[in-house]
Amino acid sequence: MDVTNQTHVEINLKAIQANAITLKKHTGSKLFAVVKADAYGHGVIPVAEALQTIADMFAVATVNEGIELRQAGIQTPILILFSPLPDFAIDIVNYELTTTVDNWTLAEQLNRITIDRNKNTQSTNIKKTKIHINVNTGMNRCGVGYTEADKFIKELKSLTLLEIEGIFTHFATADEEDKSFAYLQLDRISLVYKKTRDIPFKHVANSAASLAIPESHLDAVRPGLSLYGIYPGNDKPITLEPALSWKARVGWIDFIEPGEGVSYGLTYRATNRIRIAGIQVGYGDGYPRALSGKGEVLIGGFRRPILGRVCMDMMVCKLELTDKVTVGDEVVLIGKQENEEIGVDEIADHVNTISYEILTNISKRVKRIYT
Numbered sequence: 008m009d010v011t012n013q014t015h016v017e018i019n020l021k022a023i024q025a026n027a028i029t030l031k032k033h034t035g036s037k038l039f040a041v042v043k044a045d046a047y048g049h050g051v052i053p054v055a056e057a058l059q060t061i062a063d064m065f066a067v068a069t070v071n072e073g074i075e076l077r078q079a080g081i082q083t084p085i086l087i088l089f090s091p092l093p094d095f096a097i098d099i100v101n102y103e104l105t106t107t108v109d110n111w112t113l114a115e116q117l118n119r120i121t122i123d124r125n126k127n128t129q130s131t132n133i134k135k136t137k138i139h140i141n142v143n144t145g146m147n148r149c150g151v152g153y154t155e156a157d158k159f160i161k162e163l164k165s166l167t168l169l170e171i172e173g174i175f176t177h178f179a180t181a182d183e184e185d186k187s188f189a190y191l192q193l194d195r196i197s198l199v200y201k202k203t204r205d206i207p208f209k210h211v212a213n214s215a216a217s218l219a220i221p222e223s224h225l226d227a228v229r230p231g232l233s234l235y236g237i238y239p240g241n242d243k244p245i246t247l248e249p250a251l252s253w254k255a256r257v258g259w260i261d262f263i264e265p266g267e268g269v270s271y272g273l274t275y276r277a278t279n280r281i282r283i284a285g286i287q288v289g290y291g292d293g294y295p296r297a298l299s300g301k302g303e304v305l306i307g308g309f310r311r312p313i314l315g316r317v318c319m320d321m322m323v324c325k326l327e328l329t330d331k332v333t334v335g336d337e338v339v340l341i342g343k344q345e346n347e348e349i350g351v352d353e354i355a356d357h358v359n360t361i362s363y364e365i366l367t368n369i370s371k372r373v374k375r376i377y378t
């Protein structure tokens with residue numbers, strides 16, 4: 008183990024590749040690999056490099072995330088999933104990004120800048136800017152309304168240097184047991200698709216729909232979470248392998264006497280003589296402070312509880328008197344150790360959030376090591 012790290016995450020790029028291939032096989036569609044938010048905390052450049060030959064397109068949330076990939080030398084098409092402010096049109100054109108468009112202002116600005124760019128190049132073949140249209144079918148956070156989408160798309164055809172490459176929508180509830188609203192959203196987007204048959208990419212499926220709604224697979228799927236080996240809900244028709252483990256090391260071991268407290272606020276009080284371990288990882292690393300007094304970690308192959316509050320840089324766990332533990336031993340926060348395993352889901356459930364948030368909160372201080 009790398010002794011220079013008090014805490015680090017290990018990312019298994021082979022698992023991400025295998026998950027991507029499994030998802031492609033399961034859906035039979037093109038793969039738009041969602042690598043937004045630093046590839047859900049896994050590190051966008053190594054992940055994109057690992058998926059370059061498998062993904063048909065990368066999808067990110069912001070123009071800056073797209074630029075980061077281009078600057079790292081990624082040549083694969085990159086889709087910006089959320090319609091950016093018109094100020095970003097220049098970067099979209101310069102870095103040859105494909106962008107989502109849900110309003111006329113951005114579309115016009117993109118068209119204008121694409122015209123200028125073509126004027127300023129020697130090449131005779133005209134380069135268009137590729138766009139995808141986001142249709143709001145009930146998520147109600149962005150997109151063109153599904154009843155207006157086909158009119159909007161017709162109007163866009165007057166902007167001659169834009170190429171409408173895709174039309175998509177996003178599910179609000181595909182991860183839930185009850186799929187009826189997802190099917191209603193599918194019906195709504197189908198009305199748009201009937202009037203826009205010439206557009207090459209119809210795509211609607213996030214991870215949940217890629218796994219459990221076969222009718223949603225269409226031309227391409229847009230899984231994020233499942234690429235990293237995590238299931239968004241209870242539907243698990245295929246086997247995915249979690250790619251990330253989070254590790255730390257035992258930094259200090261001691262005994263405390265009955266009546267003594269542990270960590271800020273002394274919220275844990277020992278009722279008998281106990282043995283405890285200090286571990287250098289905390290909420291400054293993105294480990295949820297809400298796990299204070301209720302989380303568990305793996306030490307020596309056993310679950311050991313967190314005592315008292317999780318601090319910014321440290322936390323304390325209870326050891327058994329018989330545990331054969333020494334300073335420097337591995338502590339697993341997420342992942343496997345011997346026969347025990349703590350999944351991201353378990354942590355998320357514990358603190359009333361979703362695995363997405365746990366993963367994207369792992370902070371920059373935690374070194375990513377790729378295996």
Ligand SMILES: *Cc1c(COP(=O)(O)O)cnc(C)c1O
Binds near residue numbers: 041177212229
């Ligand atoms: C984040 C996102 C996805 C991927 O969602 P997962 O649940 O991680 O698979 C797909 N499409 C859009 C528009 C998104 O914002």
